[in-house]
Amino acid sequence: MGKLTNARAKWLEEYGEEKMFERILSGETVRGIMFSNSQDAPNGCLSWASWYKWLDAVEGRRERYNEVLRNAAHAIAARAVETAQASTPETVVVDRLKVDTDKWYAAKLNDQYDTRQRDVNVNISINDLHAQAAALMSEELEREIVDAEYSVVEDEED
DSSP states (O other), X not given: OOHHHHHHHHHHHHHOHHHHHHHHHTTOOHHHHHHHTTTTSGGGOOOHHHHHHHHHHSTTXXXXXXXXXXXXXXXXXXXXXXXXXXXXXXXXXXXXXXXXXXXXXXXXXXXXGOOOOOXXXXXXXXXXXXXXXXXXXXXHHHHHOOOOOXXXXXXXXX
């Protein structure tokens, strides 16, 4: 990584993990935070390279970040509800897009908000069913057979 990336990662370190994660928890995206702070960052721009360098600079920070993302889904889902409730006939088209985007984003961050219907595929082989039925019949027949002594009786002719 270059000097500029290192300088940007250092700026992120000075900005602070807690402050950064708090903004993400409130529903802001990392990209949005990068652009809103770009005037303060070295060379006027934060980059993904500097973000990931900063994220991996401290042990356990990436795990904390992933947990923050899972929890940020709650704020994003709440924002979707607020947008839908505040919608007016004039803004309904735009608001619907905002709500759908927030629902999608919340679902990506936390499976709890994934509302897609899950398809379950079940494959059944007829051969397997026949083999299973034959095994069950065989077991049933073995239980019903009773050992007995017998003798052959012939009809006598007069």
